[in-house]
Amino acid sequence: MKTAVTLLTKDAPQAQEVEVKRPLNRQMIAILDFGSQYSELIARRIRETQVYSEVLPYRTTAEQLRQLNPKGIILSGGPSSVYDAKAPHCDPEIWQLGIPILGVCYGMQLMVQQLGGEVQKSERGEYGKAALHIDDSKSLLADVEDGTTMWMSHGDSVIKMPSGFELLAHTANTPCAAIANHEKKLYGVQFHPEVVHSVGGLSLIRNFVYEICKSEPTWTTDAFVEEAIREIRAKVGEKRVLLALSGGVDSSTLAFLLHKAIGDQLTCVFIDQGFMRKLEPERLVKLFSEQFHIPVEYVNARERFIGALNGVTDPEEKRRIIGHEFIKAFEKTSRELGPFDYLAQGTLYPDVIESADTNVDPKTGERVAVKIKSHHNVGGLPKDLRFKLVEPLRKLFKDEVRKVGHNVGLPLEIVQRQPFPGPGLAIRIIGEVTAERLNILRDADLIVRQEINRNDLYSKYWQAFAVLLPIRSVGVMGDQRTYAYPIVLRIVTSEDGMTADWARVPYDVLEVISNRIVNEVKGVNRVAFDITSKPPGTIEWE
Ligand SMILES: Nc1ncnc2c1ncn2[C@@H]1O[C@H](COP(=O)(O)OP(=O)(O)OP(=O)(O)O)[C@@H](O)[C@H]1O
Ligand SMILES: O=c1[nH]c(=O)c2[nH+]cn([C@@H]3O[C@H](COP(=O)(O)O)[C@@H](O)[C@H]3O)c2[nH]1
Numbered sequence: 001m002k003t004a005v006t007l008l009t010k011d012a013p014q015a016q017e018v019e020v021k022r023p024l025n026r027q028m029i030a031i032l033d034f035g036s037q038y039s040e041l042i043a044r045r046i047r048e049t050q051v052y053s054e055v056l057p058y059r060t061t062a063e064q065l066r067q068l069n070p071k072g073i074i075l076s077g078g079p080s081s082v083y084d085a086k087a088p089h090c091d092p093e094i095w096q097l098g099i100p101i102l103g104v105c106y107g108m109q110l111m112v113q114q115l116g117g118e119v120q121k122s123e124r125g126e127y128g129k130a131a132l133h134i135d136d137s138k139s140l141l142a143d144v145e146d147g148t149t150m151w152m153s154h155g156d157s158v159i160k161m162p163s164g165f166e167l168l169a170h171t172a173n174t175p176c177a178a179i180a181n182h183e184k185k186l187y188g189v190q191f192h193p194e195v196v197h198s199v200g201g202l203s204l205i206r207n208f209v210y211e212i213c214k215s216e217p218t219w220t221t222d223a224f225v226e227e228a229i230r231e232i233r234a235k236v237g238e239k240r241v242l243l244a245l246s247g248g249v250d251s252s253t254l255a256f257l258l259h260k261a262i263g264d265q266l267t268c269v270f271i272d273q274g275f276m277r278k279l280e281p282e283r284l285v286k287l288f289s290e291q292f293h294i295p296v297e298y299v300n301a302r303e304r305f306i307g308a309l310n311g312v313t314d315p316e317e318k319r320r321i322i323g324h325e326f327i328k329a330f331e332k333t334s335r336e337l338g339p340f341d342y343l344a345q346g347t348l349y350p351d352v353i354e355s356a357d358t359n360v361d362p363k364t365g366e367r368v369a370v371k372i373k374s375h376h377n378v379g380g381l382p383k384d385l386r387f388k389l390v391e392p393l394r395k396l397f398k399d400e401v402r403k404v405g406h407n408v409g410l411p412l413e414i415v416q417r418q419p420f421p422g423p424g425l426a427i428r429i430i431g432e433v434t435a436e437r438l439n440i441l442r443d444a445d446l447i448v449r450q451e452i453n454r455n456d457l458y459s460k461y462w463q464a465f466a467v468l469l470p471i472r473s474v475g476v477m478g479d480q481r482t483y484a485y486p487i488v489l490r491i492v493t494s495e496d497g498m499t500a501d502w503a504r505v506p507y508d509v510l511e512v513i514s515n516r517i518v519n520e521v522k523g524v525n526r527v528a529f530d531i532t533s534k535p536p537g538t539i540e541w542e
């Protein structure tokens with residue numbers, strides 16, 4: 001049996017109303033989102049404990065929550081201050097639901113304020129690591145070591161707890177760093193247990209999920225696949241689906257998942273936008289058709305894409321045009337091979353969060369855009385998209401998708417592939433994209449890949465690639481003056497693409513890459529290595 005609750009979720013495509021359907025017997029932890037950058041990270045940490053979790057808008061009412069029947073509720077952090085007139089509030093009825101609640105940072109401050117305690121701006125904010133001194137190691141803080149490091153990011157503090165609450169922990173700057181009303185199962189922490197720097201954060205989350213909420217670890221990759229297949233079948237019915245297949249991890253995983261779910265109602269379409277790496281298109285079509293027996297329609301759209309980018313230099317403009325051309329190519333394919341009602345894409349959560357509206361305006365409580373860059377498959381979509389979207393991986397992070405891929409039988413060589421962006425080499429050529437620059441970058445990129453593979457480094461790095469800059473510098477080769485492009489090496493480590501660090505690549509590997517590029521690629525006379533982490537940089541240069 002299913003319960004249907006209509007909610008406006010924050011990452012809904014074109015902000016349509018989305019029905020969140022949860023089977024009544026599904027155990028879940030609901031997260032109410034007050035605009036924290038980490039809301040989805042909390043969900044992911046909960047899922048790591050094998051309990052299903054979903055982020056919902058902070059306006060979700062107590063009645064809607066009662067229908068969803070979660071085992072526990074978490075209130076996220078957020079940029080607002082609870083005492084501001086326009087700060088976002090939750091439905092005050094939720095405190096009476098009898099469901100355990102954990103407030104994190106802003107979430108705790110809100111709990112305190114609504115239940116009669118006091119929150120004030122503190123003299124000194126606390127940002128970064130803090131030592132947590134434990135006053136009561138029962139329940140929430142069981143197994144969390146006294147003096148452990150927790151990560152803080154707040155300017156306000158709880159100065160008076162509501163009645164019925166007890167102190168669980170403090171730090172040097174924060175007298176109430178963790179509090180509880182054991183009887184009502186209401187808990188609050190000023191720090192962020194969900195971030196990786198909080199040592200013991202996962203223990204705290206496990207205590208909440210298992211000991212306090214009494215959830216059971218039923219959310220496994222098997223369960224995800226089973227449910228995704230059921231939902232795809234229910235959504236699509238007898239209709240036909242066009243899958244945008246790039247050959248990357250996400251869309252290949254989706255191809256296997258959809259193939260299991262709807263068999264030959266599925267048509268996979270690969271668009272050759274002209275920005276692929278050397279030999280990639282041929283390899284992909286062969287692999288899927290011959291080895292996996294999943295036929296792929298190859299669409300040659302090279303002329304259209306490069307034509308559309310003629311003279312365009314602004315990165316967001318490039319991304320918008322590329323997204324638009326992708327959709328035009330899918331529509332053309334639909335006219336020729338369709339019709340298709342549904343377009344399936346391997347969209348993941350990081351694509352969504354970087355492209356879409358994610359923050360709450362502290363003054364109005366409304367979402368405001370903090371767009372980092374429009375991923376072609378999210379921000380590049382037109383408002384009047386003719387297809388309905390099928391994006392079952394939309395809530396997942398890359399490492400979760402890799403597990404799903406493995407589960408549905410995708411071979412290791414694809415499961416472990418480094419990501420490659422849909423706009424391809426076009427966003428690795430800074431400024432205008434020309435055929436000449438594409439050829440140069442393709443040759444340089446091949447050398448990077450060859451040397452990384454030769455040294456067995458491929459699986460150590462999140463991505464390793466070359467970027468071409470549209471400037472030229474002077475060099476000397478064979479006693480001749482050269483005036484040519486530089487290539488930048490971008491090689492990073494990362495867990496999920498949301499943050500990244502530059503890889504400490506052995507000098508001798510860098511040396512060989514540099515020598516080979518300058519010697520073998522005509523038009524390049526200099527190689528640089530990017531040593532910027534994300535943040536403040538991003539992984540791709542555009
Ligand atoms: N050349 C292409 N042809 C068809 N669809 C594409 C192409 N490039 C990207 N897409 C679509 O856009 C989605 C997002 O691209 P993205 O690169 O994030 O994922 P991916 O290619 O599937 O995996 P990876 O991130 O590992 O490269 C893909 O899942 C796919 O649905
Ligand atoms: O399919 C995609 N379409 C895009 O428009 C896009 N932009 C960035 N990326 C990939 O996303 C990850 C994070 O990249 P950034 O740090 O550059 O935002 C990195 O792994 C990037 O390669 C994209 N993938």
Ligand SMILES: NC(=O)CC[C@H](N)C(=O)O
Pocket residue numbers: 036076077078079080081104105106107153154155156157
């Ligand atoms: N990270 C947060 O949730 C911050 C909450 C609130 N804005 C503060 O500064 O205390």
Ligand SMILES: [Mg+2]
Pocket residue numbers: 246248249419420421422
């Ligand atoms: Mg890709």
